[in-house]
Amino acid sequence: MELIIADSAGFCFGVNNAVKIVFDLAAETNERIYTLGPIIHNEQVVDKLAEHGVVTIDNPDEAEGPAKVIIRAHGVGPGTIKQLQERGLEVVNASCPYVVKIQKLVSEKYKDGYQIIIIGDKKHPEIIGINGWCDNTAYIIETDEQVNSLPHMEKNICVVAQTTFIREKWEKIIKSLNKRFENVIKFDTICNATDKRQVEAEKISKEVDMMLVIGGLNSSNTNKLYEICRSNCERTYKIQTASDIPPVDIKKFKKIGITAGASTPDWVIKEVIHKMSELDKQDFEMSFADAFESS
Ligand code: F3S
Known part of the structure; x- marks a missing residue:
């Protein structure tokens, strides 16, 4: 394996x-x-x-x-x-220094008289924090359709994004903003760390027989990774620690992929790798999954 x-x-x-x-x-x-x-x-x-x-x-x-x-x-x-x-x-x-950079940018542009628009989830702490740097006056939208619900604006507009926003969606929204307003300057503040992780998860999950996604239950970036992997590999499992590894006979598989969300510590990833190597050496009796499959 x-x-x-x-x-x-x-x-x-x-x-x-x-x-x-x-x-x-x-x-x-x-x-x-x-x-x-x-x-x-x-x-x-x-x-x-x-x-x-x-x-x-x-x-x-x-x-x-x-x-x-x-x-x-x-x-x-x-x-x-x-x-x-x-x-x-x-x-x-x-x-995060990348978040601080957005806060500074928003604060400067606000002082220069720009109307701030933030593309992201208005309930997310990062967005609530950024909005604070322009006295909570930003318009916060996360879909293309919401562009039409924005009021008419005389001021110049400055647009920034939540660091974990999906780039394709950002580009679509920018296009709509440019169509509706003349005076828009944009700053693509999406962080590459999320992009890279998702692209790699997509690639690996296409090549493997089983995929483990490690991360916290409430972690939205882990859930997103799970979704991506599950769409390519049916045997994708979301686990928090090594003890959650499902009871499947991993010797039946040639390749197994592992990825983890942004809040998964190294030591948890290492424990999972170690346990998988141990399982590969052990004889396996009928597992839950196999028993289920054969019933
Ligand atoms: Fe910072 Fe990017 Fe992580 S903005 S917190 S390095 S996802």
């Missing part, structure tokens, strides 16, 4: 950076540490941090100063930072 592991599996640069900041801080200080929202969508990492005394809070009111509060990779608006500081908390900004 050959295992094909996606090069892009696991933490992206921004998530890696944020997780490292929290673990380093937990190791070097006895001060109370909070993260505003779970640092990543991964239960194992959040549990591990809790063992080190790091507490996850959902809003600034839950934190008691003096303490440090870590802002996760999605970033927040300036109002939230101010709110935290007013509560006597020290803010440690672990926002």
